[in-house]
Amino acid sequence: MTIREENTMPSLLMIINFFPPSAGGGVYRPLSFVRDLSNRGWDITVVTPQAGEFWITDEALLKKIPEKVRVARTMSLSGQRVMNALRSGRSGPSRRSSSGFGLVRALSDFFLIPDSYVGWLPFARNAAFKLVKQGHFDALYSTSPPDSSHLIANSVAKRFHLPWVADFRDPWINLYLKKPPTPIHACLHRHFERTVTKADAILVTTDWHEEILERLYPGARVVKITNGYDEDDFVGTEQMSPSGDVLTILHCGMLTLGRSSRPFLEGLAAFLSDTPDALGRIKVSFVGARESDNEYWVERFSLEDVVSFEDNVPHEECIRREAVSHVLLLIKHDTPNYNGLVPGKLYEYIGARRPILAVVPEGEAARIVLNTGRGEVADISKTRQIAEKLGVMFKLFMDGRLDASYNLSKIDDFSRRVQSAKLDELLKAMVGDNESKA
Known part of the structure; x- marks a missing residue:
């Protein structure tokens, strides 16, 4: 019996790298979406790395994950995980060397494409493929940074024809926020970004990013859902x-x-x-x-x-x-x-x-x-x-x-509940469109 037959709730597969016990600014938006969408009736499964992927942690955040949400934690060989292991105990849990990290990041930008988390990609993709084969999912969500999360979702969406929302908390890092080390790197990153903009919907958080993507990719469906605070x-x-x-x-x-x-x-x-x-x-x-x-x-x-x-x-x-x-x-x-x-x-x-x-x-x-x-x-x-x-x-x-x-x-306009309601409406419309085509 499939998940769909057991449960009539719409089901959502979420590809999230920064997830509790990881902490930091990149955790709170997807975590709020997980919780609020679950409260709105979505049956949610999260694919995320095992603990240790990011250098900042907060075990208390684990309590914010609803019990009914399934979390599939996978192995990862990301460059960031290796860096975390190398720095363990050297500078303290909340402090890292400016000069040392700057050098490592420069090497990472050159050799690890699209980002230092790309070593998670094969494990997350395999886990997502297995989950979709085991049960029914109505939609797919991915969030960045890291941008490699969208490449994972792209593979899943193409293989299983799932409607896909790609959420950019920040623009593509190695195109807009950091200069690519060579023209070849720039071409590769632009190719990857173009691929991701073929998702069924692209979420952005600012007017600036919305204007850029609409200008570069006129056919993309770009939707602005700002960040917010959790009431x-x-x-x-x-x-x-x-x-x-x-x-x-x-x-x-x-x-x-x-x-x-x-x-x-x-x-x-x-x-x-x-x-x-x-x-x-x-x-x-x-x-x-x-x-x-x-x-x-x-x-x-x-x-x-x-x-x-x-x-x-x-x-x-x-x-x-x-x-x-x-x-x-x-x-x-x-x-x-x-x-x-x-x-x-x-x-x-x-x-x-x-x-x-x-x-x-x-x-x-x-x-x-x-x-x-x-x-x-x-x-x-x-x-x-x-x-x-x-x-x-x-x-x-x-x-x-x-x-x-x-x-x-x-x-109230900046409440995450308001932002989650917008995502809920978008996802349900996409699922309805997909079912009408079937």
Whole structure:
């Protein structure tokens, strides 16, 4: 008897590399889709690697996977898994060497195509083939990064004629966010992207990415479903609020080679130089995984008494910390190819309903903060502007007007439940179209 005969719920096969116990920004969107679609009546099976695929973990996230969701964990020989094994114990669980990782990543970009997770592809593809042969599935979903996840889904969709949604949390990494090492690499990545855009629907999270794909691939069905915040994460935080006479600024999330604390720290040093009375009245905490260079910049700007770093904490603790901080700090990459991206962390900050200081380039992320009235925006390339915006928020805090100066109301449009409802509607329409053709 097939799964379809046993269960009349629509069934969905999901190819997800970053899945609990892995942690980090790439986990929360697909995890929310898994949970919310399951609650909406989908019979879900997830294909994902065994634990150890990513260098950040949070065992508590496993509790967010509904019991009725089947999770097929496979072997993987990804380059990232090998790197994790090599770095084990060297820099701590939330810190890695900036110089060492930069070299390894450069080698990976050259030899591992389309990405360092391609070693998972044969195991995931075989597992997916086996699952589809054993039972009925109505639709297929894949999410990236890593982009190799879409190549797995492409094989499954072609073999079994399943309607397929390819969800790009970020654009194709080695085309838009990193320069391909050679023209041959560029051609290969463009070929792979073109292949994936033949999916039945392409999900994007930003206007910028939507415009690019519609221009390059006029025949593709591109649908924008933004990132969002998980309402359930904030249950119990409604009564929490910051206290004390010291302005607390929190950055909760990863700092990478491209997304560094340096521009903000340089602006902070300039602000404290202009406003020496603020010393002892402002504290900045960076919580989460980071490259080692970030500590260097704290020492370089003599900010040891103001700035602290903490290792990765469970996501629920991160949410609690956000709720009791005066200001939430958002930092983006300062290179032009990242200007169109909107960090998922911004939506989580919006869910936390605290003032935001966005140190970002001009673009969609800056517009969201300004249009919602959620906080201040400083151009990441302008040290003086960062110092000025810090000064604005510090003065509001000292005057007791910080919260009253910004719109901290709930914004339903950015709830993940709203985004999941859009995906649910899209998938059901695709399944209906597929059945009508049969």
